[in-house]
Amino acid sequence: MSKPQGSNVKERARTALQDEFLIDAVKFTTERLKNGKKAATAEHGNWEEWRERGRQIRAHTVAHLDYYLSRFIENARAQGVHVHFAPEGKDAARIAMDIAKHRGAKSVVKSKSMVSEEVHINEAFEQIGIESIESDLGEYIIQLANEPPSHIIIPAIHKNRRQIAELLSKEAGETLPPETQVLAGFARRKLRDKFLEADIGLTGCNFGIAETGTVVIFENEGNARMVSTVPKIQITLMGMERLIPTWDDLEVMATLLPRSATGQKMTMYMSGITGPKRTEDGDGPEEMHVIIVDNGRSLQLGDPDFQELLNCIRCGACLNACPVYRHIGGHSYPGTYSGPIGAVLTPALNKNAEEWHDIANASSLCGACYEACPVKIPLHDMLVYLRNRKVERGVTAPGEKMAMRGFKMLMGSHAWFERAVKAGQLGQKLLVRGGVIKSRIGPLGGWTAYRHIPALPKKSFREQWTKVTAEAETSFKPMTDEMKSRMEKIVQSRAKGGH
Amino acid sequence: MKVSLFITCISDALFPPIGEAMSQLLARYGVRLDFPKVQTCCGQPAFNSGYWDEAKASAKTILEAFDDSDFVIAPSGSCTGMIHHYYPKLFEHDAALLEKSRRLQEKTYEFTQFLVQVLGVTDVGAYFPHKVTYHPSCHGTRLLGIKDEPMELMSHVEGMEYVPLPYAEDCCGFGGTFAVKMSEISGAMVEEKSQHVLETEAEVLVGLDMGCLLNIGGNLKFQGKPVRVMHLAELLYEGVRNREQTAGV
Numbered sequence: 001m002s003k004p005q006g007s008n009v010k011e012r013a014r015t016a017l018q019d020e021f022l023i024d025a026v027k028f029t030t031e032r033l034k035n036g037k038k039a040a041t042a043e044h045g046n047w048e049e050w051r052e053r054g055r056q057i058r059a060h061t062v063a064h065l066d067y068y069l070s071r072f073i074e075n076a077r078a079q080g081v082h083v084h085f086a087p088e089g090k091d092a093a094r095i096a097m098d099i100a101k102h103r104g105a106k107s108v109v110k111s112k113s114m115v116s117e118e119v120h121i122n123e124a125f126e127q128i129g130i131e132s133i134e135s136d137l138g139e140y141i142i143q144l145a146n147e148p149p150s151h152i153i154i155p156a157i158h159k160n161r162r163q164i165a166e167l168l169s170k171e172a173g174e175t176l177p178p179e180t181q182v183l184a185g186f187a188r189r190k191l192r193d194k195f196l197e198a199d200i201g202l203t204g205c206n207f208g209i210a211e212t213g214t215v216v217i218f219e220n221e222g223n224a225r226m227v228s229t230v231p232k233i234q235i236t237l238m239g240m241e242r243l244i245p246t247w248d249d250l251e252v253m254a255t256l257l258p259r260s261a262t263g264q265k266m267t268m269y270m271s272g273i274t275g276p277k278r279t280e281d282g283d284g285p286e287e288m289h290v291i292i293v294d295n296g297r298s299l300q301l302g303d304p305d306f307q308e309l310l311n312c313i314r315c316g317a318c319l320n321a322c323p324v325y326r327h328i329g330g331h332s333y334p335g336t337y338s339g340p341i342g343a344v345l346t347p348a349l350n351k352n353a354e355e356w357h358d359i360a361n362a363s364s365l366c367g368a369c370y371e372a373c374p375v376k377i378p379l380h381d382m383l384v385y386l387r388n389r390k391v392e393r394g395v396t397a398p399g400e401k402m403a404m405r406g407f408k409m410l411m412g413s414h415a416w417f418e419r420a421v422k423a424g425q426l427g428q429k430l431l432v433r434g435g436v437i438k439s440r441i442g443p444l445g446g447w448t449a450y451r452h453i454p455a456l457p458k459k460s461f462r463e464q465w466t467k468v469t470a471e472a473e474t475s476f477k478p479m480t481d482e483m484k485s486r487m488e489k490i491v492q493s494r495a496k497g498g499h
Numbered sequence: 500m501k502v503s504l505f506i507t508c509i510s511d512a513l514f515p516p517i518g519e520a521m522s523q524l525l526a527r528y529g530v531r532l533d534f535p536k537v538q539t540c541c542g543q544p545a546f547n548s549g550y551w552d553e554a555k556a557s558a559k560t561i562l563e564a565f566d567d568s569d570f571v572i573a574p575s576g577s578c579t580g581m582i583h584h585y586y587p588k589l590f591e592h593d594a595a596l597l598e599k600s601r602r603l604q605e606k607t608y609e610f611t612q613f614l615v616q617v618l619g620v621t622d623v624g625a626y627f628p629h630k631v632t633y634h635p636s637c638h639g640t641r642l643l644g645i646k647d648e649p650m651e652l653m654s655h656v657e658g659m660e661y662v663p664l665p666y667a668e669d670c671c672g673f674g675g676t677f678a679v680k681m682s683e684i685s686g687a688m689v690e691e692k693s694q695h696v697l698e699t700e701a702e703v704l705v706g707l708d709m710g711c712l713l714n715i716g717g718n719l720k721f722q723g724k725p726v727r728v729m730h731l732a733e734l735l736y737e738g739v740r741n742r743e744q745t746a747g748v
């Protein structure tokens with residue numbers, strides 16, 4: 001099964017929901033990651049305090065992003081790094097292509113980078129006849145399948161082992177058994193040649209350390225280390241918000257990120273790259289470029305509802321925790337990023353473009369994303385803010401607008417509410433069978449396709465109130481002094497401003 | 500001391516026995532509930548859909564209804580969560596209403612919070628000889644931090660066999676208008692939740708939010724499964740009645 005088709009989230013989700021392989025694969029892995037995170041954070045202890053520290057570091061950096069960016073750039077340049085700035089995705093691709101053309105490069109080997117997906121770097125290189133190969137195993141698999149990643153950390157999460165064996169067999173020209181060791185062994189041999197051939201190594205950046213101009217990369221496969229040491233030229237794409245002030249702050253991030261992402265205590269490889277190869281270094285690129293990518297990020301700066309989006313450290317924990325993501329997979333989302341973070345980030349990065357908005361509706365607002373987030377981004381609130389912005393722009397469906405006008409009238413005064421309930425009690429007679437409503441007409445259809453609705457009782461609670469309160473009186477017992485004093489204390493503490 | 504009942508629109512229209520159970524239970528601790536009739540709905544359906552003007556019209560009835568109450572209690576973590584978590588946002592540009600909403604927040608409690616935190620009651624003296632599982636609703640646990648209160652109340656119910664719900668923390672897929680707008684996704688979520696409920700082989704599913712219980716209960720009924728679905732207030736009251744009847748009260 002390739003990417004679910006459809007023009008909007010609802011349609012793509014419908015296709016995905018029917019794809020048992022996809023849903024089973026996604027459920028299996030998100031569950032494993034979620035449990036891993038739970039165990040790792042419990043074992044580490046004081047997780048809430050670590051989260052809060054992480055939030056503070058990220059919020060502080062983003063609040064002073066101009067300062068830390070200039071520090072980072074100054075320090076990286078002092079180490080001999082060529083620093084570029086790309087206002088939009090296409091600028092980043094153009095800068096990378098210019099470097100490649102100028103150096104006469106024929107091939108690029110890449111390590112995992114979400115920002116490179118955002119700027120479509122592989123397609124850009126392809127256009128000018130440069131081969132660009134993904135070296136992260138998951139990314140390699142979906143590159144062979146010609147699909148975008150469906151998860152921030154596990155790009156091929158939607159594929160099962162058998163599907164992966166088919167893809168790699170095609171590439172190998174022989175049938176490979178669906179065994180992890182065999183498949184990984186094939187990719188390893190194949191990619192080893194690519195590392196040695198490549199003129200350019202292209203990496204992402206998990207954290208840029210402002211005080212030294214260092215690019216820090218977290219990975220598990222060792223491929224990013226190969227990418228950043230073997231080829232003569234290194235290009236690093238860095239989202240402009242990836243910074244942290246100091247190496248001390250990295251300790252907090254190194255605690256939060258792997259535990260949140262995969263439940264690992266530590267990432268297998270953590271590389272800190274400060275400038276190109278020096279004469280005394282054994283390896284490393286002779287030339288190093290960092291392309292700092294804005295691509296809609298600066299639009300969030302100063303926006304009280306969305307600035308915290310820039311705090312994200314791309315761990316994917318919100319995807320693993322999200323019951324909607326688990327049911328529809330990453331390809332049901334419209335942009336590069338999926339899950340709760342994608343549902344907010346995609347509209348935000350794309351200037352809140354109207355066509356992206358329906359993704360904000362694909363959430364039950366359960367808050368599992370916020371609970372999972374290692375830097376406490378209130379994604380569940382942001383989804384509501386996005387819906388509100390759509391309403392403010394007046395681009396919601398006419399039927400919905402009418403329903404909400406009705407809500408305002410009926411709920412705006414108790415008299416209307418009471419009339420509406422009465423009308424419902426009388427009017428439902430045509431629909432009720434055996435105490436429930438099963439009818440699938442009108443807006444009820446989505447609900448009754450999966451559920452029965454209980455009929456409204458003959459009398460609402462408020463209609464019964466006089467009787468209820470009189471009956472309760474017969475069981476009345478005086479309050480104990482202890483309870484009285486507890487209640488009085490609470491009321492007094494409010495008056496003092498405490499609660 | 501004026502303790503007011505915020506019944507919530509859903510329990511008012513669809514589930515009157517919940518309000519009755521609350522009134523009856525609290526009377527036994529010396530609390531005479533007050534019921535201001537100007538209340539309608541917390542405004543959440545409109546707020547969550549992004550229609551904040553519409554939400555305000557509804558939320559204002561709540562501000563007005565409970566302005567002179569000392570305590571406000573609601574049989575819903577979600578509606579209580581709306582007041583605590585979203586009223587500051589809803590009224591951020593209106594200083595007078597913002598102040599009113601701040602006062603409402605500090606006195607509004609979800610039902611089990613009020614019993615346990617305010618009254619200090621953890622054993623209502625209930626007898627309920629059934630196998631029961633509990634779905635902790637997302638807004639109650641995540642917006643209000645209600646975790647221990649219902650567990651503590653249930654742990655003192657005699658004769659009751661409590662079976663933990665697998666994947667209890669997963670959302671049931673209700674999400675208000677989400678269930679209608681994204682019905683297939685919501686449907687898949689509620690089917691998974693029902694499956695977990697059925698795995699427990701419980702006779703009764705109990706919870707603190709009628710939105711979620713309407714959803715899960717509606718799906719169980721749709722599937723023809725005879726699981727009884729109740730609000731915890733109803734379960735406790737029925738348990739108290741069981742005990743009182745045996746004792747001949």
